[in-house]
Amino acid sequence: MSNQPLLEVENLTIEYSTREGPLTAVSNADFTVSEGEYFGLVGESGCGKSTLAKSIIGGLDDNGRIASGKLKYRGEEIQNFTDAKLNEKVRWKEIAYIPQASMNSLDPMQRLSEQAVEIANVHTDLGDDEALDQFSDMFEVVGLPESRIRDYPHQFSGGMQQRAIIALALFLEPSIIIADEPTTALDVIMQDQIFKYLDTIKGSTDTSMILITHDISLVFESCDELAVMHGGQVAETGAITDVYDEPKHPYSYLLQRAFPDIRYPNRELETIEGTPPQQFGDVNYCTFANRCPWSTEECREAAPELEATDQSADGHRAACFRTEEIFEQGDPDESLVAIRGDGS
Ligand SMILES: Nc1ncnc2c1ncn2[C@@H]1O[C@H](COP(=O)(O)OP(=O)(O)OP(=O)(O)O)[C@@H](O)[C@H]1O
Ligand code: SF4
Ligand SMILES: [Mg+2]
Incomplete structure (x- = not known):
């Protein structure tokens, strides 16, 4: 794995025009995905994950636009590229994109082989036979029988369709796969299988992955780096081990405790009160302020920027005005108990 940045998201702000005014779905997002890296993008529903993903391949809804910031692929700015x-x-x-609820994204009227050939024709110089050969190989990698590449989507089960989509995303050997909640619609056994396939791919190619999910524990298991988003802002980013062992933002700290952790089987699961807000206009505040146990007036007066933490050599950054007070000068578990007044 090299550390060459493959994709750089630089201070990216994305707006949707709505009847209530411009809705800021992503606000100043900033992170880098390197070659061969598996990168997790996590956060609750509505925090801007799919919006960010779609912007990377120029697939925002018609009322969405990149208001500011840059997207660079292998160093080249792509945010203004035409279709x-x-x-x-x-x-x-x-860059291949597996959309959220992707089972609906297969064309029901076309055999899978035809869909593969069409994609190859539009995006590469490959001949039809070569494209089909590559597609057949990938079919096997995702555990589908090669003999079925000429089937129509409806001839597959839901889990098989999902794997067929992963095969379509992979067969041209993209440098990055963006997988938006790739397994949410599947049962646990199938989820497990798909993650095994994704792990195999990780072991055998240089492909990078952006895995989008609300499940932080999945990201901790499968990724090398992550960005935790809340209300359109990146709250924290860095290597999995750093964020897992030493979260430096209240949201990632609480989110981590909202999922079961085999290291602490008896720990009570946190609930994070409230829901992420929808932001209209300029986001000049911390979007976690109304839910954060540690928030003060300051948090509502400006947007915290991502800043290096003490493990900064590895790119660990958090966007919180009070991170030092909460995580470095004190014990967050103790201060949480004190704030909630349920410790005595
Ligand atoms: N076309 C649109 N027009 C207006 N608002 C939109 C549009 N698409 C998304 N939004 C809003 O943008 C915000 C981010 O939505 P997005 O779909 O990116 O979130 P998400 O993190 O992917 O959520 P989920 O986990 O539910 O998939 C939400 O407030 C959503 O309502
Ligand atoms: S900036 Fe304030 S509201 Fe936001 S996470 Fe930090 S302490 Fe909480
Ligand atoms: Mg989404």
Whole structure:
């Protein structure tokens, strides 16, 4: 694995125009995905994960736009690429996107083999036979019988369709796969299988992955780095081990405690009160302020920027005005008990 940045998301702000005014779905997001890296993007529903993912391949809804910031792929700015240029230079061949609820994204009227050939024709110089050969190989990698590549989507079960989509995303050997909740619609056994396949791919290719999910424990298991989002802002980013062992943002700290952890089988699971807000206009405040046990007035007066933590050599950054007080000068478990007044 090299550390060459493959994808750089730089201070990216994305707005949707709505009847109530401009809704800021992503606000100043900033992180880097390197070659061969599995990168997790986590956060609760509505925090901007899919919006960010779609912006990378130029697939925002018609009312969405990148208001500011940059997206760089292998050092080249791509945020202003036209559709034609994205098709030619980025989509499928370089960056493949497995959309959320992707089972509906297969064309029901076309055999899978036809869909593969069409994608190859639009995005590469491969001949039809070559494209089909590559697609057949990938079919096997995801555990589907090669003999079925000429089937129609409806001839597959839901789990098989999902794997067929993963095969479509992989067969042109993209440098990055963006997988938006790839297994949420599947049963636990199938989820497990798909993650095993993704792990095999990780072991045998240089492909990077952006895995989008609300399940932080999944990301801790499968990824090398992550960004935790809340209300359109990146709250914390860094190596999994750093964020897991030493979270430096109240949201990632609480989110981690909201999922079972085999290291602490008896620990009570946290609930994070409230829901992420919808932000209209300028986001000049911390979007976690109304839910954060440690918030003060200061948190509502400006947006905290991502800043290096003490493990900064590894790119561990958090966006919280009070991170030092909470995590470095004190014990967050103790101060939480004191704030809630349920410790005595
Ligand atoms: N086309 C749209 N027009 C207006 N608002 C939108 C549009 N698409 C998304 N949003 C809003 O943008 C915010 C981010 O949505 P997004 O789908 O990116 O969240 P998400 O993190 O992917 O959520 P989930 O986990 O539920 O998939 C939400 O407030 C959502 O309501
Ligand atoms: S900036 Fe304030 S509200 Fe936001 S996470 Fe930090 S302490 Fe909580
Ligand atoms: Mg989503």
